[in-house]
Amino acid sequence: ALTWQTKVLDFYQLQQRPADYCLGIVWNGIGNIQWRRQQYPLALEAYDRAKAIFSSHHDRDLASCLNNMG
DSSP states (O other): OHHHHHHHHHHHHHHSOTTOHHHHHHHHHHHHHHHHTTOHHHHHHHHHHHHHHHTTTOHHHHHHHHHHHO
16 A cells, blocks of 8 residues: 555655645555554654645545544
8 A cells, every 4th residue: 555655645645735735645645555564653753744735725635634643
């Protein structure tokens, strides 16, 4: 799953703006994968990136991301 999320991330980074909503979704998904792998520092890093994107746009997604961080 991490391999595919990384490929999607690479694709979106080439196609979208750095703070695009789709990138936030992908970073949040990568954080979930890293959390399941017990790679907590990597998960927090991914959640931080998602949080930075969601903080200016999407309250519900920001809440979900903050919940995952907790």
